[in-house]
Amino acid sequence: MYRLRFHGRGGQGARVASKVLGTAAFLDGYYAQDFPLYGAERRGAPVAASTRIAEEPIMERGVIPEPDIEIVMDETLLQDPLTMPLSGLKPGGIAIINTTHSPAEAKAEYKINANVLTLDITKIGLDMLGMPILSTLAGGVAARIVGLSEDSLTEAVEKVLSEIITDRNLLDKNVAAALYCFNAITPAETETETKIEIELKTSDTSKKKSSKVISLPFEPAEVSSPAINATGNTPLRMTGNWRVFRPVWNYEACTRCMICVARCPDGCILVNEDGYPYPNYDNCKGCLICVEECPTSTLGKVMEVHAKNEIE
Ligand code: SF4
Ligand code: SF4
Structure with a gap:
């Protein structure tokens, strides 16, 4: 099983990103869960969303305390002590960060002890959509990393966004932006403690679809959303x-x-x-x-x- 967590800010589209990924996985023949976690609706507030992908029915529920892959859609969250988006990331897991930094720079800047991939998703969003709404772009990046197909990503973006927007032109732009990010992110082979295999060395769609997804033991939900630590603060x-x-x-x-x-x-x-x-x-x-x-x-x-x- 792959466990992924998206971290963004209200309005950036973390919830939709997790849904695009889950839908693409489903269309590729996997079982999938996707769900958000956020408190009161506040644009700009930290938001988390998660996706599980497996070859077998997924019995696990609740938040994902130890993800294999983290997608940080807003790098300022990395310096927020109440959010800590990389908490619980499995050793050998992957942190994908929306930043202008290179992976080496991001690792040094944020003192990250994990595999890091970077892409300036905000710039791509502004260039291709004219706005910093990054849902389909982050979904495209994640779909590439877990080895889903372009066809399923395209269909997932169409399906998920058609429930939200009616502007065909904007929907087409989102499909294009998702595919751009899918192909722009540089895949990396990684190995978690649980020997999750990721076959990302090729752009051959048929090979990517064969990526092995294995089951991991159930883990309890221990990570929650940012807490209010005192009244009136x-x-x-x-x-x-x-x-x-x-x-x-x-x-x-x-x-x-x-x-x-x-x-x-x-x-x-x-x-x-x-x-x-x-x-x-x-x-x-x-x-x-x-x-x-x-x-x-x-x-x-x-x-x-x-x-x-x-x-x-
Ligand atoms: S003109 Fe614009 S900036 Fe000035 S007070 Fe009115 S809303 Fe505010
Ligand atoms: S001042 Fe800041 S918080 Fe207030 S409406 Fe403008 S952008 Fe939003």
Whole structure:
């Protein structure tokens, strides 16, 4: 059995990624489970989702405490002590990280003692979809790593997304982006403690479909979602590290209508003595609702993590 965990932030699509992978595995003839784990709906909050894939019926239930493969869709999570996305990763397992770093750089930067693969999925999402929603892209990466076929990945993306979106053009772009990621990730042969075999040395689809999936003993669910450790500590949670994009103000066009202040779900837009809004970046989680709601061109956004390009 393969056990995979996706870690992302609310809005990035970890849940859909796990579903795309599970659906592709099912279409390839395997048994599959996929399920998310998150608390109250909060865009930008840490989210986890899991997928199990096996040749036999899967009797195991619950969260996956010791995954074989982790897909980290937001690298800032690696520095979040309440999330710890790589906790429990089996020795010899694979961590796939969405980053601009090379695998060696990521291992050194985040002190990771595991096999690491990297791909700048956010850039691919922005280039191909025009948005940092990474569900199908991460699903494509994971499908390649566990040895599923391109055909099943394509069908899975079509099936899962057609339940969510009606825009055919966007759906086609997602299929293309998933396949791009499927072929862009560099496979690696690995061996976990339990001798899981992964045949990834070829791009030959028929050979990839023959990857061996074996059963492992049941393990209890011991890992849960990030916990609230004390009452009234929300302001202490520096959700500014959740951001992919940062809202920025251009006061020349600001009419001081206060719509952004009213719409911010976290109340982190303040007003200065001249009546202009300004953000508390310690707590601004980067949901960009303020950018959407601003009736003028006052508010724009810049990429926060490994910023290379100003967007707008
Ligand atoms: S300031 Fe804007 S981007 Fe930040 S949390 Fe508030 S609405 Fe979201
Ligand atoms: S919504 Fe736009 S125009 Fe209105 S106060 Fe906020 S930034 Fe200024």
